[in-house]
Amino acid sequence: MTHQRPAPRAPAGLRERKKQRTRDALLRSALVLFTSKGYEQTTVDEITEAVEVSQRTFFRYFANKEEAAFAVQDLVEAHFLAALAARPAAEGPMEAMRHAVLDAWDTIEEAISDVVPVDLHMRAYRLIESTPALLAVHLRRSTELEERTARLIARREGLDLDGADADPRPRVAVAAFSGVIRMTGRLWGRGQDNSVAAIRRMTEDCLDQIGPALAAVWHGPPGGRPAAEGCSCSCACADSRAGDPAEAAPARRPSV
Helix, strand or coil: CCCCCCCCCCHHHHHHHHHHHHHHHHHHHHHHHHHHHHHCCCHHHHHHHHHCCCCCHHHHCCHHHHHHHCHHHHHHHHHHHHHHHHHCCCCCCHHHHHHHHHHHHHHHHHHHHHCCHHHHHHHHHHHHHHHHHHHHHHHHHHHHHHEEEEEEHHHCCCCCCCCCCCCCCCHHHHHHHHHHHHHHHHHHCCCCCCCCHHHHHHHHHHHCCCHHCCCCCCCHHHCCCCCCCCCCCCCCCCCCCCCCHHHHCCCCCCCC
């Protein structure tokens, strides 16, 4: 009796690459359909038909449509945290977070282009900002990211975040930073420019207003100077960037 020899098994690396290609194809299909038809109007059947796989294959990679909608955002958030972890120890927390988020925007293509085109991600990000069901999830995820960021800041600064003498400063700093980032996303989502350059510029403009916004006294534009020409956030940005609050809003001299 002759025995048929089993076909050689594909190397693990090859199998994993095939799985990754399938997942990436499903993800691109989902985001294209979400951004063209609408998130709630898109069905899993339509996503799988575009890739010519079964529903079972889709659910092998994603628990549901929501997970697919945020899959690239997971990469973006990890990219930001890696950039923050790489910042020099000499930088203060706010400075480190500012540089990290701007660096993450500058290098976003490196983080996601192997999975989806950057312009597709930016359209999907705008969709998240304008779709109530996705926005609610986005806000919950933002809270989770804030906690991860605060813990990273605490480690950088050698601070205790959990004990009886927990230092509140990491969470306070991250809350202020994250609030500006969320505001920036909303402003960008209402605009017409989908580009990375637009949200990067708006992020920088608005982060530069944290110091002036915390000044003790407000009298017109920060520092008494005209708002920056071309400022893309609605904060009446000054023409100086990341200025010291004392410089941005000098103390009033008593009248004589």
